[in-house]
Amino acid sequence: MGGIGKTTIAEAFFYSISSQYEGCHFLPNIRQESEKGRLSDLRDELLSKLLEEENLHIGTPHVGPTFIRDRICRKRVLLVLDDVNDVRQFQHLIEVPLIGPGSVIVVTSRDRQVLKNVVDEIYEVEELNSREALQLFSLNAFKGNHPPKAYMELSIKAINYAKGNPLALQVLGSFLFDKGRHFWESQLNEIESFPELNIYDVLRIGFDSLRDNNTKSIFLDIACFFRGHRVDFVKRILDGCCFKTDIGFSVLIDRCLIKISDDKVEMHDLLQEMAHEVVRKESLDELGRQSRLWSPKDVYQVLTNHLGSGKVEGIFFDV
Incomplete structure (x- = not known):
């Protein structure tokens, strides 16, 4: 399940024991980076970190030079591969026989079948119990x-809607913060009216509650174009488009819709998926009438078939 805390637990585990290893690295958002065609870049990043060599580039799908193989297999390393959704991603990044004795590889995934194929033991993160959920x-x-x-x-009514999901509890709690009892009652009654309530519905409430189009647009742009980019770069681009990023960022952080980590703008996978769904629903049948295009396949289709319209506000095109 997404939003249950897999990455948070993996990060805490990594930082608590990383000093015990000769080499260590945490690779986040592998599914997202794979969709961008960046697996080879991640692999170079991983090897550079483990071998303490800057800008190391390996042009083959397997570790090539003998000296690199020899250096890796002598090291006791700790690796975390976050959000793997395909066995081939793991295979591209890691050659298990080359990892030195005593090394540990942690993989997080929503797909249990993927984990069965790449790890020896599986730990399934459980939903928060009622006491933990109420506290968060x-x-x-x-x-x-x-x-x-x-x-x-x-x-108690609110945490039942969140179903023990930490992300949903954070977003819903932030949405209700500093609001009066009448507001709580009306909003929770509205949630109760949803025919088949799911986590996306709860997260969507956080987005829908944003009062101005400035903040909503900033959130959608981050989700579609700028997740993982440096804060100053994102603000410079968006301010150049007449957005008020100082206000927008502050609101989005307070609502737990984005976070700043290592001076980069980040958001949870589920929030990004929810944002993508918001944009897709703008025009289910015509890609050229959606406000944002981020999928290379969709961009190619719109540009080659001249399907664009005045509705398109932004395109992500990585050359």
Whole structure:
């Protein structure tokens, strides 16, 4: 399940024991990077880090030079491969027989079948129990460990909708923060009216509640074009398009819709998928009438068949 905390747990594990290894590296967002055709770049990054060689480039799908093989197999390393959704991604990045004795490889994935093919042991992250869910929700909704007595019943109702999913609890709690009881009641009743409530519905509430188009547009642009890019670069581009990024970023961070990590703009996979769905629904039948195009396949189809329209505001085209 997405949003359950796999990456957070893997990060905590990595940073708690990384000092015990001769080499270590955490590779995030492998599924996303693979879709961009960047697996070979990730592999070079991984080898450069483990071998402490800057700008190392290996042009073959397997580790080539003998001296590189010899150096790797003598090292005890810790590797985390985050969000792997295809066995071939693992195989491209790692040659297990070359990893030195005592090394540890951690893989996170939503697909149990992928894990069965690449790891020896599987740990399945469970949903938060009711006590944990209430505490996490309260930290975001009330900035404390417990809800006030007057809001206890409404809080329990809210965490039931989030179904123990940490991401949904954070987004929903941030959405309700500093709001009055009448607002809570009306919003939770609206959620209850959804025919088949799922995590995407809860996350969509966080997006729909953004009051101005400036902040909504910034969120969609980050999801479609700028996830993982440096903050100053993203702000410079968006400010050049007459957006107010200082305000927009502040709101999105407060609502747990984006975060800043290592001076880069990041968001959870589920939030990005939700944003993509928002854009797709603008025009299900005509790609050229969607506001944003990020898929290379869609961009190619629109450009080669002259399907564009005035509705298109941005295109991601990596040359």
